[in-house]
Amino acid sequence: MExxxxxxxxxVIEGLLPFIAPKVWRETMTKVxxxxxxQLRMVGLLSIVVGLVSYWITTALIG
Structure with missing residues (x-):
């Protein structure tokens, strides 16, 4: 369930930028x-690392 x-x-998070600023989102996606x-793999790797480190810090602080 979690x-x-x-x-x-x-x-929800992915939908925020296209909802709030569709023009900026479209320009960003064109550049991406x-x-x-x-370069795309590096962006993906950095996203994975930031997500895992953030999750680890959050779980370490809470539990």
């Missing part, structure tokens, strides 16, 4: 589409 709740929260594979 995993499903986390996925729902991801959808122009990145090469290596």
């Amino acid at each position: 995993f499903f709740a986390a996925l729902c929260l991801v959808l 589409a122009q990145l090469n594979d290596g």
